[in-house]
Amino acid sequence: MSTQIAIPDITYNLLINEIIKYSVCTDPNLSLLESLKNLTKEELQDKRQAMKEMGISVGERIIGFIVKEHVWTKEHNSLMRFICKELWMYLFGRYIGRLQANNKGVYIMYDYKFHWFQGLDLSESIDRENFEKFCSLALSWVCGVLKGAFKGLGKESSIEAAVEENNSCRFTITLKLG
């Protein structure tokens, strides 16, 4: 159990991209870009939900591996700090950039080095709208992992994510109090 192999997060990135491609390209004759363009709002929402559920499943199990060495904390602020440090370190090999809190159980996490969309962003053949569709699918998975992690610690949460300029991502987490 104590042997931890560090996997560069490019592996998850590429794997998630393949999962999204598999999920979106239902017609083998259409390219990814065309399939993205053809997605209706409902279909996109369904796929995002599916990605989120995948993430929740992963998050629940990962938290079991991490928390073994540390103790669960009941206080929200220390819990959030734990997530920002340990979970991000476990998944991405670094700490998340910044954590903001308003004392009503809403937290915003900024990751300034979220490289997952760098390749896509630089591509000239994708327009903003479809770029955002793709990003929302990948980010749904990460939100799911966060949600699953909280679930594994016994907390209900709701998570949203948005991608911003220059490889940064913003995650908004609402924890149910108590």
Add this chain to the structure above:
Amino acid sequence: MFLIIGKNDVPMYEASLGTVKKDIGHLNQFIIHAALDIVDEEAPLSSNMYLKTVDKFNDLYVSAYVTAANIRLMLVHDTKNEDGIKNFFIEVHENIVKAMTNPLFDVFRNFPTAFDAKVKQSAKKFLI
């Protein structure tokens, strides 16, 4: 008698490990369930997962260990063996986390037979 209790106080796993000399009907399950309230009280106060001996019934002790996901590992025993029991709980916890990596685990909510063998092995190592 060793019980693993999950969400909503539902027992997920049960094993007789020879830690109690006389086994009178279902008395051991009853003792463990009675001790659950005490575990729920003490768990948030302790910063450790291992809660040591939480309850005593006649000459039987109940020890408990709570994981992050609020899964409770409870053991009824008649001899004190804090270190051995702690190591036993830690090994079982590791095996639970490993079992969780099985994608079918959620659906059936039953630990596979290999888990049973591992628990008995850990018990032999640490409890006797």
